[in-house]
Amino acid sequence: MKRGAIAFWAGAALFLALVLVLTQIIGNEYPFFAGYVILQFIVLAVAWSILGGYAGYVNFGTSAFFGVGVYTAVFLVQSIGAPLYLQIAVAAAVGAVLGFAVGLLTLRMQGIFFSIATIALTIIIETSVTNWRDLGGAAGIQIQRPPVTAPFHTYVQLLFFVQALLVVLAVAIARYIQNSWIGRGLQALKDDELAAECTGVPTLRLKVAACVISGALMSAAGAPAAMYLQYADPGSAFNLNYSVSVLAMALIGGSAHWIGPVIGAILLGITQQLLAVTISSEVNVLVLGVMLVLFVVGAPEGIIGIFRKFAAPRAEGKP
């Protein structure tokens, strides 16, 4: 366990160092522009599987948390001209509050009811923002980027690095949860909520905690998107495409281990970038949907499930 932790943090430090070096040596802005989206999806997919993978509550409301993050940032920039780190911190706090509310929903709803309720939440928040005139309403709002700070040359590079930090944070949290009693408790309530409750697992507290953490991370990942696009509108900030993309990434990668959503997000993120450039963004969503359906039908444990089957056939011996 100890050695694993050292390896993990060394890997994380190496990753961040690499990102920093890349921002210094690559002059072209496009790789960062594309890479940012992939990093953003890694955070979202990892955050999604804290609730969806470990606890088995399928959250269709990723776009609600993402959009809330975007609009928290927009609001802070418009009202007090807050710096980026404050935008992210406050977005995380708002996401946590929203996550708490979603956690309370799990009190009375499970399975499909929970999923539908999260869609409902998304649309209700989107409609409220659309009717909020100060935030631009349905037409959207333009945002001015502040000047970039050293050592970065462009603001996109800065955002790329910040999102990489969020990736490390999200993965570290997911990894901690997975290896601690919280993860085992969530796993237990996923298998049988009643049995878990009866054996003394504090199911409600765990579910709410998972929702809060997952929500905070998703909103934090959304906050820099306002600066990234320099523009925000409710239709795209709350687009259900985020929900289905993140769901697909987590399930295709495999949501039982933190590495699953990371793999899924990188794989689908790159595919999406390539398709969006070469063909069109519609085909993009089509490929995503088809892969999602193929994987949930054919490979329920995702890529890590396939990998495990070949690596250790005996451990996964059960049908």
Add this chain to the structure above:
Amino acid sequence: MDLLFSAVTTGVLLGCFYAAVSIGLSVSFGLLDVPQVAHPAFLVLASYAVYFLNEQYELDPLLAGLLITPLLFVLGVVVYRIYYETFERRGSDAAVRGIAFFFGVAFIIEVLIILQFGVDQRSVAASYIGKAWRFGGMRIPLRLLVAFAVASGLTTLLALYLSKTFMGRAIRAVAQDQEAVRLMGANPVRIKQWAFGIATAVLGIAGALLIIVAPVDPTLDRAYIGRTFCVVVMAGLGSMTGTLIAAIILGISETIVLTLFGASWAPAISFALLLGVLAVRPQGLLGRR
């Protein structure tokens, strides 16, 4: 007062239309417990099929809806078969992935429609579209009246089918106690397959009504996730009378909010009602439990 009366009348007409588009879900989700999130996507797909037939062969939308009904039945049977083989038979964890499966299917349908027809709104041509009747000071679009009449007929027919015919009663028996049905020597999977086929088949007419009432665009299914699930959950899963009552409540609420606050709040109404029902009375108005 006049305004309120007018809103309630329109609401009732609209409500019956909502009942028609939700009644299939009331069977597939309400009775069979299949998390059919793709129901609204199938509905929009049916609308586009009707649009295609209307545009190419100048068929009446309702006739076109009737024509595609058998195809939809087959589609429903196939989808249920896939769902059953891959999820229902495998047990507990399958429910989570079943939801993801239908969500994915919904998005695939949406994109296929966009690729084929583009993102623009589409509407159909028929003699009763564009005209209106006047009652006193009130103006009621004829298209809404046609939708009301057909929707009421469709809802009543399906309710009668489920309560009076042998197969309909078998479907309700499966919903009540699948094991008991098995013990009686019937095959519950085949009954459910048939029921899911019926639930999808009624979308032919429902889809025709959808495009008669208003123009349709590929992402319209997202709004109808709220409306259909709101109606079915509020009704109490699987109750046909409840479906009609809940749909009328939704229709009236939407019309009133629309007249008071404006159209920009419209998408949230059904979802807010749905959340409210789930939080306060999850078993619905006329619930099974």
